[in-house]
Amino acid sequence: MQTPTIVQDDITIAQQAKLKPIGDIAALLGLKEDDYEPYGHYKAKVKLDVLKRLKTKQDGKLILVTGISPTPAGEGKSTVTVGLGQALNRLGRKAVVALREPSLGPTMGIKGGATGGGYSQVLPMEDINLHFTGDIHAITAANNALSALIDNHIHQGNQLGIDPRRIIWKRVLDMNDRALRQVVVGLGGPAQGVPRQDGFDITVASEVMAVLCLSEDIEDLKQRLSRMVIGYTYDKQPVTVADLKAQGAMALLLKDALKPNLVQTLENTPAFIHGGPFANIAHGCNSLVATKMALKLAEYTVTEAGFGADLGAEKFINIKSRAGGLKPDAAVIVATVRALKMHGGVPKDQLKAENVEAVKKGLENLAQHVHIMHHFRLPCVVALNHFLHDTETELKVIEQWCEEQGVPFTVCRVWAEGGRGGEALAETVIKLVEGQQTGKENKNPAADESLRFTYPLEASIADKIRAIATNIYGARDVQFSPKAQKQMEQFEMYGWGKLPICMAKTQYSFSDAPNRLGRPTGFTLTIRELKPSIGAGFIVALTGDVMTMPGLPKEPAALKMNIDNEGKVEGLF
Incomplete structure (x- = not known):
């Protein structure tokens, strides 16, 4: 099948x-009517009892989709994830897709929708990109209920002695709104009430979101919520949350949000869309319960982690896999010619022109992401x-490089062709996970090798951060600000030193400077401050100028969105 020169926009394809x-869709997975709660005709919440019932059933294969360092335009990682799931089903494998829920902020901001693209989308895309089943709104409510309880406690006498100057808990809103940062x-x-300085994060950066995505049941959710740190007393x-006795009310607000959402792709492949923590602030993966449920219900689960392998895949392994006992059987690194050219020095407005030399230079970025996968033994x-606009010459250069590196390579046309365009990728993935070789010089780790973590939990906070920076990013060293150094000492004293690290870093570069594209070397990563996410179970290390509340661009995607009198949605992409 030839790739067409014209493909309708995403929302038109979805609406047709x-x-x-x-x-x-539930029946395809062997679910009974009592196993799920319909939300209209095409969405459902799957009960957590399903996971308990299938506890002893053997897991299917887990495929982790990651990518090279993305460009502002995005590289189609979700599209490839959906297309691969569809392709596996076309080849007779029972597959399920497991993705994050889109945030309204980026949807209304620079990205538009986030449900895949072309003929590899999850549906109903209008619902998923907007309010869906209300999960993110529930997280907003739980987060802000806690904020209200904090300020009320101080107003009513402050028996805990909370220092209003040292409250680290922020209110949240699921929208990019820079005016609310302070x-x-x-x-x-x-x-x-008592006047104090506060601020807003975007909802998907809330620790409540991270907690929800790592909790396995209501009791686990309450325990994690209770451990969340909201601030410090006058004696530091x-x-x-347990001190405020707020975990019960918060869990009540989240009782439905904890249940995974079941939808479908354009080709009717089952898809779990659940949870959506920011990838360059939180751990950037869909919920643990959705992933585990998919593994019990299908032969293949195709999931993704946000942004490149240095951010999403690193956190998937060192945080999510640790928390849930997961081991991916193989990884897919999504690359595009245009991203490689940008990493090779080509300006954004010149990416459509053939530039073989820039592709060759940009392959250094891909090389580091392959190194990361091999570091994890995946x-x-x-x-x-x-x-x-890709040319055959450019594609050949990438294919030849992959052959020299001993890494399987396929051209993926799932945007234009759906599952059919991903069959070559699906066949390669099947060979990888079922133990067959994909080439004479294949240098991939074996699928049955044990997973390698980047650091032991017993290491100090500084050593764990340094291990990520040097082994994953390729940094020469790490520099800690005086504030970060003091925080590390305090966190160790509070007993938080044995937790994993969640790096908050720009997605555009391996360094903490977004304009250092390609594969920078010899750089020093600067840690400006640390943030405790004790309920989620990790320490956040903030680098560069990463924002927990993004702003809208000059021309937000929201300006192109509309709905007509018949209820037809326009402008979601």
Whole structure:
């Protein structure tokens, strides 16, 4: 099948699709009517009892989709994830896709929708990209209920001795709104509360989101919520949600949000869309319960981790896999010709022109991501997500490089062709995980090798951060600000030193400077401060100028969105 020169926009393709009733999709997975709660005709919440019932069933194969360092335009990682799931089903493998839920902030901001693209989308895309089943709104409510309880506690006498200057818990909103980064609350006199400086994060950066995505049941959720640190007392001792006795009410607000959401792709492949922590702030993976449920219900689970392998895949292994006892059987590294050219020095407005030398130079970025996969002992395949302006010469250069490196390579046309365009990738993945060789000089680790973590949990916070920076990013060293050095000492004293590290870093570069593209070497990574996410079970290390509340661009995607009198949605991409 030849790639067409014209493909309709995503929302038009989605609106022309023939969806199956959600009961039919559930039946494909062997689920009974009592196992799920329909949300309309095409969405459902799957009960956690399913996971308990299937506890002894053997897991299927887990495929982790990651990518090279992305460009502002995005490289189609979700599209490849969906297309691979569809392709595996076309080849007779029972496959499920497991993705994150889109945040309204990026949807209304620079990206538009986030449900795949072309003929590899999850549906109903309008619902998923907007309110969906209300999970993110529930997280917003739980987070802000805690904020209200904190300020009320201080107003009512402050028995815990909370220092208003040292409250680290912020309110949240699922929207990019830079005006809310710094605010003052409690103004207007004694009846309105105690004035203090506060701020807003975007909801998907809330620790509540990270907690939800790593919790296995309601009891685990309550325990994790209770451990969250909201600030410190006047004598600098941490104050937790348990101290405020707020975990029960928060869990109540999250009781439905904890259940995975079941939908379908354009080709009616089952898909779990659940949880959505930011990838350059939190751990950037879909929920643990959705991934585990998919592994019990299918032969193959295709999931993704946010941004490149240095961010999403690193956190998938060192945080999510550790927490849930997961081991991916193989990884897919998504690359594009245009991203390689940008990493090779080509400006964004010149990416459509053939530039073989820039592709060759940009391959250094891909090389570091392959190194990361081999560092984890994960067999991997490079999937070149095809774009209409790619030339055969450019594709041949990438294919030849992969052959020299002993890494399988396929051109992926799932955007234009759906599952059919991903069959070559699916065949390669099947060979990798079922133990067959994919080439004479294959240098991939064996699929049955044990997973390698980047650091032992017993190491110090500084050593864990340094291990990530040097082994994953290729940094020469790490520099800690005076504030970060003091925080490390305090965190060790509080007993938090044995937790994993969640690096908050720009997605565009291996360094902490977004304009250092390609494969920078000899750089020093600067850690400006640390943030405790004790409920989620990790320490966040902030680098560069990473924001926990993004802003809108000059021309937000929201300006192109509309709905007509018949309910037809426009402008979601």
